[in-house]
Amino acid sequence: MILRGRNPFDGKPQLTLRDVAEAAGVSEMTVSRVLRNRGDVSDRTRARVYSAARSLGYVPNKIAGALASNRVNLVGVVIPSLSNMVFPDVLGGIGKVLSETPLQPVIGTSQYDPETEEKVIYEMLSWRPSGLIVAGLEHTSAAQAMMRSAGIPVVEVMDVDGDPVAAAVGISHIRAGRDMAREILARGYRKIGYLGSGSGGDHRAQKRLQGLREGLSAAGVTLTDSCFYEGASGFGTGRQMSADMLSRHPDLDFLYYNTDMNAAGGLLYCLEKGMKIPEEIGLAGFNSFEVLDGLPMRIATMDSRRTEIGQKAAELIAANALSDEIIALEPRFLEGETVRRR
Amino acid sequence: MILRGRNPFDGKPQLTLRDVAEAAGVSEMTVSRVLRNRGDVSDRTRARVYSAARSLGYVPNKIAGALASNRVNLVGVVIPSLSNMVFPDVLGGIGKVLSETPLQPVIGTSQYDPETEEKVIYEMLSWRPSGLIVAGLEHTSAAQAMMRSAGIPVVEVMDVDGDPVAAAVGISHIRAGRDMAREILARGYRKIGYLGSGSGGDHRAQKRLQGLREGLSAAGVTLTDSCFYEGASGFGTGRQMSADMLSRHPDLDFLYYNTDMNAAGGLLYCLEKGMKIPEEIGLAGFNSFEVLDGLPMRIATMDSRRTEIGQKAAELIAANALSDEIIALEPRFLEGETVRRR
DNA sequence: CTGAAAGCGCTAACAT
DNA sequence: ATGTTAGCGCTTTCAG
Numbered sequence: 001m002i003l004r005g006r007n008p009f010d011g012k013p014q015l016t017l018r019d020v021a022e023a024a025g026v027s028e029m030t031v032s033r034v035l036r037n038r039g040d041v042s043d044r045t046r047a048r049v050y051s052a053a054r055s056l057g058y059v060p061n062k063i064a065g066a067l068a069s070n071r072v073n074l075v076g077v078v079i080p081s082l083s084n085m086v087f088p089d090v091l092g093g094i095g096k097v098l099s100e101t102p103l104q105p106v107i108g109t110s111q112y113d114p115e116t117e118e119k120v121i122y123e124m125l126s127w128r129p130s131g132l133i134v135a136g137l138e139h140t141s142a143a144q145a146m147m148r149s150a151g152i153p154v155v156e157v158m159d160v161d162g163d164p165v166a167a168a169v170g171i172s173h174i175r176a177g178r179d180m181a182r183e184i185l186a187r188g189y190r191k192i193g194y195l196g197s198g199s200g201g202d203h204r205a206q207k208r209l210q211g212l213r214e215g216l217s218a219a220g221v222t223l224t225d226s227c228f229y230e231g232a233s234g235f236g237t238g239r240q241m242s243a244d245m246l247s248r249h250p251d252l253d254f255l256y257y258n259t260d261m262n263a264a265g266g267l268l269y270c271l272e273k274g275m276k277i278p279e280e281i282g283l284a285g286f287n288s289f290e291v292l293d294g295l296p297m298r299i300a301t302m303d304s305r306r307t308e309i310g311q312k313a314a315e316l317i318a319a320n321a322l323s324d325e326i327i328a329l330e331p332r333f334l335e336g337e338t339v340r341r342r
Numbered sequence: 343m344i345l346r347g348r349n350p351f352d353g354k355p356q357l358t359l360r361d362v363a364e365a366a367g368v369s370e371m372t373v374s375r376v377l378r379n380r381g382d383v384s385d386r387t388r389a390r391v392y393s394a395a396r397s398l399g400y401v402p403n404k405i406a407g408a409l410a411s412n413r414v415n416l417v418g419v420v421i422p423s424l425s426n427m428v429f430p431d432v433l434g435g436i437g438k439v440l441s442e443t444p445l446q447p448v449i450g451t452s453q454y455d456p457e458t459e460e461k462v463i464y465e466m467l468s469w470r471p472s473g474l475i476v477a478g479l480e481h482t483s484a485a486q487a488m489m490r491s492a493g494i495p496v497v498e499v500m501d502v503d504g505d506p507v508a509a510a511v512g513i514s515h516i517r518a519g520r521d522m523a524r525e526i527l528a529r530g531y532r533k534i535g536y537l538g539s540g541s542g543g544d545h546r547a548q549k550r551l552q553g554l555r556e557g558l559s560a561a562g563v564t565l566t567d568s569c570f571y572e573g574a575s576g577f578g579t580g581r582q583m584s585a586d587m588l589s590r591h592p593d594l595d596f597l598y599y600n601t602d603m604n605a606a607g608g609l610l611y612c613l614e615k616g617m618k619i620p621e622e623i624g625l626a627g628f629n630s631f632e633v634l635d636g637l638p639m640r641i642a643t644m645d646s647r648r649t650e651i652g653q654k655a656a657e658l659i660a661a662n663a664l665s666d667e668i669i670a671l672e673p674r675f676l677e678g679e680t681v682r683r684r
Numbered sequence: 685c686t687g688a689a690a691g692c693g694c695t696a697a698c699a700t
Numbered sequence: 701a702t703g704t705t706a707g708c709g710c711t712t713t714c715a716g
Contacts, residue, residue: 014412014470016709027687032711040685057491062468063414064709067405067692070356071711082430091424095451104465107449109437123446126404128356149399235636265636272638294577294607296614358693369703374695382701406693409708413695 015058024052035060066128073102075131075317076124080112080201083232085261085289086306087135090157093310094133101318103130112201118143125150131317137162138203153322155313158306160328161207169312169327173204176302176331177211180256180284183300183333185216187340189254189282191224192216195241195266196258198228205258208286212256225249233258238265246273253281260285263299264292267338271296283338300336305329357400366394377402408470415444417473417659418466422454422543425574427603427631428648429477432499435652436475443660445472454543460485467492473659479504480545495664497655500648502670503549511654511669515546518644518673519553522598522626525642525675527558529682531596531624533566534558537583537608538600540570547600550628554598567591575600580607588615595623602627605641606634609680613638625680642678647671 017028024031026045033039034049041049052058066072077094079087094105108124110117118140124132125146131153137160139147147154147165154166161174184192194212196205213223227245229237241262242255255270257263263285267277275281277297284300292299312327335341359370366373368387375381376391383391394400408414419436421429436447450466452459460482466474467488473495479502481489489496489507496508503516526534536554538547555565569587571579583604584597597612599605605627609619617623619639626642634641654669677683 014709018709028710029687030685033686036711038711042685045685057487059464059467059488061409061470061709062465063405063409063470064692065711067403067409067694068709068711070692072405082424082433083427085425085427088424088430104450108446122401125401128403128405145399146401232632234633237636239636261633268636268638290574291576291603294579294581294610296610356693360693370693371695371704372702375702378695380695384701387701403693406708407695409710410693410695412708 014061015056016061017058020049020053020056020058023056024048070128072128072130073104074106074127074129075103075133075314076108076121076127076129077105078108078110078117078120078124078132078134080110080117080135082107082109085291086287086304089306090135090310090313093307093312094314095310096307097311097314097318103314103318105133105314112199114138114140114143118146121146130320131155133157133313133317136203137164137168139165151322153317153320155316157309157313158304159204159207160326164324164326166322166324167313167316167326169309169316169329171305171309171329171331172211173207173331174211174214176286176304177208177213178215179211179331179333180208180286180302181212181215181219183339184254184256184282184284185219185221186342187278187282189340190221191249191252192221192254192256193224193245193249193252194226194256194258195238195245195262196226196228197233198230202258205286208258224252233261235261235265235268238262238267239269240265242266242269246270255281255283257283257285260287260289260292260299260301263301263338264295267295267297267299278338278340282340284336288334297338298334298336300339301334303332303334305331356403357398358403359400362391362395362398362400365398366390412470414470414472415446416448416469416471417445417475417656418450418463418469418471419447420450420452420459420462420466420474420476422452422459422477424449424451427633428629428646431648432477432652432655435649435654436656437652438649439653439656439660445656445660447475447656454541456480456482456485460488463488472662473497475499475655475659478545479506479510481507493664495659495662497658499651499655500646501546501549502668506666506668508664508666509655509658509668511651511658511671513647513651513671513673514553515549515673516553516556518628518646519550519555520557521553521673521675522550522628522644523554523557523561525681526596526598526624526626527561527563528684529620529624531682532563533591533594534563534596534598535566535587535591535594536568536598536600537580537587537604538568538570539575540572544600547628550600566594571604575603577603577607577610580604580609581611582607584608584611588612597623597625599625599627602629602631602634602641602643605643605680606637609637609639609641620680620682624682626678630676639680640676640678642681643676645674645676647673 021028108120159170288303363370450462498510501512630645
């Protein structure tokens with residue numbers, strides 16, 4: 001007889017349907033039906049099964065269930081990081097929609113590294129999820145191939161400037177940059193500095209910068225200065241960058257930041273230096289973070305609509321359509337108090 | 343013949359080991375060995391298998407593998423929320439340690455609701471993970487029973503004031519409150535207000551408040567006022583609470599917040615009102631958030647050691663010991679600039 | 685309404 | 701170094 005080796009770490013042998021079936025005096029099949037609320041089972045049997053399952057402390061084995069049914073109620077979500085508040089917000093939108101379905105999100109992070117992302121996507125797909133949501137449009141070609149041939153709904157989120165593998169939900173960051181240029185110019189600012197992230201990994205910030213440049217040059221204006229940081233955004237980063245840039249170019253009349261977090265640091269710096277905001281100098285950020293309501297001034301920003309992006313993406317997955325729809329939400333300018341009124 | 347019903351949403355039939363085996367002209371078992379780097383396989387065979395697998399675009403089915411091997415390299419992590427930056431930091435610590443093992447974290451959120459938490463734990467356990475990390479010590483008794491009988495390493499994190507199901511890694515929040523009381527009193531403040539979260543769900547903040555009260559009363563001092571909010575922490579919340587409390591008690595000389603986020607709002611408010619910090623009024627928060635470096639003053643706070651907590655918890659899981667060790671890290675007071683120097 | 689049989693895709697154990 | 705066999709725990713299908 002073959003003795004199956006058990007994992008040496010296994011505590012007790014796993015409780016199976018069979019155990020519950022014996023305890024309740026019915027077949028495994030009946031137990032399975034009761035526990036999944038499938039098919040007709042008499043109330044009496046149902047009650048017996050429930051009480052047997054409960055008193056044994058039975059927890060079904062989803063692994064086995066998934067293998068047998070070829071159905072896995074998981075949705076893979078691959079994002080760069082959890083430290084950047086942008087992504088938890090997207091996850092919030094996804095979770096809200098999925099919580100009304102049998103689907104469950106499973107999160108993986110790529111640390112802004114394409115190779116890591118490829119691995120994470122591979123791991124996710126090897127669990128045969130019901131759908132996949134991936135942040136951004138830039139991936140290794142192997143990752144794109146996997147996404148394309150996964151045979152499940154795939155949605156790329158955050159960005160629509162590029163070539164999605166399948167469906168995409170996001171905003172155009174190029175357009176966000178252009179719109180910001182228009183708002184800045186319309187308010188009479190002309191000497192503009194950009195403060196953003198240096199890592200080529202932040203494609204979306206790069207696109208906003210590109211849009212900004214395009215928008216300015218359409219009006220014959222050139223970006224006066226730009227400055228890039230490595231590492232995390234934050235008040236300290238924003239403060240430092242602002243100080244550096246203003247010492248290089250004391251004549252700047254506008255600072256555009258890649259994110260509100262940095263903009264907040266810049267705002268505090270400028271206020272401390274006694275600069276007149278928004279007359280002397282204007283400031284704007286990106287994302288619209290609620291935690292920051294309560295700064296001395298409301299920062300002009302653009303709503304990146306992350307919660308809605310998460311929701312729409314989850315809806316596409318829940319609809320189980322292998323669509324290649326591209327849903328472009330409009331970035332929304334929020335005037336705040338750090339720019340002159342038009 | 344039996345035609346197995348496939349999920350109507352299935353695209354193509356799944357690619358199996360058998361397909362790769364045929365393409366490479368070897369047995370399924372050999373393919374399995376190559377793909378898992380197990381056992382001895384000749385270089386020639388290995389190469390053939392790899393190229394077959396790659397050219398077909400084969401992605402192994404972990405569901406089947408897990409069922410057959412009774413091994414699932416997942417670690418369930420259950421936290422209240424991702425919006426509170428505390429938890430992403432813990433996840434960072436967990437991820438860092440697990441990335442050096444074959445284990446992968448899977449995140450679930452409870453939304454600060456014990457019933458939801460119970461469900462999430464149940465779902466997690468039904469995937470038969472290799473370990474479980476749960477935030478906090480307060481759970482439904484059903485959840486505790488599941489954790490106890492899961493037969494896998496279970497670690498409760500963040501808090502050590504209570505009765506863990508098995509292992510625990512965290513700080514004593516009661517002690518954090520007491521230590522803060524001592525620091526406040528040692529600096530000569532006597533009229534102290536507490537500003538915190540009202541939701542009974544935030545057990546750890548409650549414990550800090552309790553510790554604060556104990557620490558004060560040991561010195562014969564009573565908390566002058568306390569105030570609680572519902573909803574999210576943030577600058578606006580901190581500002582509002584501070585304004586309310588100071589209008590009720592203009593004679594307060596210290597404000598202790600449940601989190602640095604709120605403390606930051608309070609700091610900005612007090613500065614705007616022209617109050618002298620730290621002479622006239624002192625401020626302290628909790629957690630030590632790096633993003634906030636760059637505020638006009640560094641807020642006095644206490645390091646909640648979340649990254650280390652995540653790391654230690656992950657180490658316990660990785661060691662695969664069914665231990666009931668309680669690891670209490672020390673909360674560390676960080677003086678900042680919003681309290682008088684001793 | 686209930687049960688019996690087959691098998692999901694993979695890996696452990698036992699050959700060779 | 702490679703192949704063969706049995707079976708993981710569940711669900712699907714078909715038969716009462």
